[in-house]
Amino acid sequence: MFNPKNEKTKVSKVENNYGKEIILISDFQEFDFKKIPLYDALILDWADAEGAKSLLKKIRSSNIESIYLIPLFILSLNKLEDMETEELSDGIISMVQPESLNRTIERIQEKKSGLKPYTANRNTNKQLVKVLRFMFTRNRPLRPIKDRTSRIGYKYPILSSGFEEEAPKLEIDTLQEAMEKDFFSATFQDRMHLCSKCHSGFLNYKELDPKSGSANLITENLIHHFVCAYVGPQGDFMQGESMVCPKCNKTLRHIGVDYDKPSVMYKCLDNDNYFQEPDLKAECMHCGHSNDLESLQEYDIFTFVLTDEGKDEAIQPKGTEKAKDIVYSGFITYSTFSTFLRFEIERVRQNKVSSNIGLIRIGISTTMEMALGNRYEKLIEEISAFVSGNTDSSTVLSRSVNSFFILFPDAPANKAKAKLDFLSSSIKQLLKNNLKDYDIEVIANVKPIQQGSDQQSILNDLRASILKK
Ligand SMILES: [Zn+2]
Ligand SMILES: [Zn+2]
Known part of the structure; x- marks a missing residue:
């Protein structure tokens, strides 16, 4: 029987023996985002996957440390095949067990309490500090995930979430800065080729007519008639089912005996050009730029782990001012x-x-x-x-x-x-x-x-x- 009193409340406190404010959120409309710093941890109910995912992203994209560093779990009865959610959350759980949650929460809080206040100055890359602090408090690597909606084709969820708009250049520069400063040790995962203009990895590799620039090409075999030394595209030889040399009018018989096919020719269907070497271009599906293959930007994708320098930087970002001046x-x-x-x-x-x-x-x-x-x-x-x-x-x-x-x-x-x-x-x-x-x-x-x-x-x-x- 329907009994409204038994209905689960939309934002409820999880009883526990550890004095922790652990909040289970099922209604994402009702939830007051600004109160997050009051809680020790959040559990997002994946029953409303869309609402949960959007709150998860909103929290991790915040630039307020007490919000983006909050321990956060996803409650889902089904197995999630969602790398981004795995990367952004502190665990996907199928039931609420305060004891094990508490272990994770305390581990994160202990690390977090070691972070020192800092004031960003002109030279501080706040997004980098955020990534370092997230990795440090979680003691985990920064992993790339394949993502067709990301310009590069890969993304590092906690890094990408920090930028309001898609900012591939800033992301690349941030990781570059971290590597130059030895904050990360890197393990190679993949090599991307990016548009030299906009860093997009969504490229259409094209063979083009060098004269007209058209991509409307077909290939034909090139025929070499040994007897008269004529060389031409196969189309010139075709007469019904058989092949006849357009120069000496002899019928071709056995490949390797009286003729062979030394290579292929390209034919442009737009203007009947024949040529052997098409131009190769990588056209950017994002900005439309036609890249020469040599000009594509090679971009290596790594999994990053914090080095000791990286941990020190997470704790106290260097070159920053004293907190008192804030x-x-x-x-x-x-x-x-x-x-x-x-x-x-x-x-x-x-x-x-x-x-x-x-x-x-x-x-x-x-x-x-x-x-x-x-x-x-x-x-x-x-x-x-x-x-x-x-x-x-x-x-x-x-x-x-x-x-x-x-x-x-x-x-x-x-x-x-x-x-x-x-x-x-x-x-x-x-x-x-x-x-x-x-x-x-x-x-x-x-x-x-x-x-x-x-x-x-x-x-x-x-x-x-x-x-x-
Ligand atoms: Zn011939
Ligand atoms: Zn482009």
């Missing part, structure tokens, strides 16, 4: 924020709108922060990305050390409060997930912007209200 994307400086606030107060006064300001502070002590070092630096980076990812564009964000200032223009007080509660409880969850042995307080408060007050006293009041709480 201006987080989506955040403005405290002084700019204060200017924003001044204008907002004026707007509230003139338009009588409701506007609110919130503050979230992570109550971590300096000694604890120092003890955690990189781990905390990385975590606060993730938290920042989470906060900016979970607020809409009208919200103004600033971060100063361990405090987040959030301006909610036009939001009614209850909405601003609900948002602030969501953010602060999520931050609590992130801290708990990542620093299991520490108990770190998260304090938050939100206040309406009163007309007539100045920005400095609003900010001071807000800070003070949090200290008293």
Whole structure:
């Protein structure tokens, strides 16, 4: 009997004894992508293969580390013949066994906690760092898969996923850079020939009439009549079933005795040209360029394994700046924020709108922060990305050390409060997930912007209200 209560919930928590937030997702419409950093692992239900695959790709193509590095399993009752899914996931499972999932999750999390924060500068290839970090945390090789939709004909799923659009040149350069820097040891898999203009591997090899350039050719045997030394295409000799020499009019009898077929001739059906050596070209099915065979780009496909240099680079990308100098994307400086606030107060006064300001502070002590070092630096980076990812564009964000200032223009007080509660409880969850042995307080408060007050006293009041709480 149909009983809606027994229906599996669309996004459900997997019970386990390891204190892990493992989420099973069956409804991909309902799932809130931005909450991923709150979880330890995801299981995607392949019953909706299309939805699962698209979420899998979306996650791995993210450039936010706490999203693209999340341990992720595919739940499928049937065997999957899908190399790309194998490469992008952390395992295809036919049943949910928390114990074995937990082993994989902890292995990945342990590796991940060793990664050091970095700031990309002009010379940092972020896609390469992403690939290195994915390989490092999974301890697995970067494998090419045949893919007719990829320009080159092969792709490395985690690398290709990082580029918004198909970017064969960037992919080739990225792998080249990694090899030059000795990050990979490479095992040969295949050799491709690519269009010299656009790097496409989808080529049509053609024999062409050297005069007209036409591909409309047939081949004919060339006949050499020994008796009179005439040489010509077989067509010239044919008279009904028998062959008669057009020069001396004798009937040809036995191949090898009175004539032979020394080679073939090409005939162009468009203009009746005869010739022996057609032009060979490789026409690109992507850009249309007609490549000389010698000009095709030879491109070797390898399976790559991280070297020790590659592992070091994954942990701490070289030539990058210290994390302290980061201006987080989506955040403005405290002084700019204060200017924003001044204008907002004026707007509230003139338009009588409701506007609110919130503050979230992570109550971590300096000694604890120092003890955690990189781990905390990385975590606060993730938290920042989470906060900016979970607020809409009208919200103004600033971060100063361990405090987040959030301006909610036009939001009614209850909405601003609900948002602030969501953010602060999520931050609590992130801290708990990542620093299991520490108990770190998260304090938050939100206040309406009163007309007539100045920005400095609003900010001071807000800070003070949090200290008293
Ligand atoms: Zn003859
Ligand atoms: Zn091309």
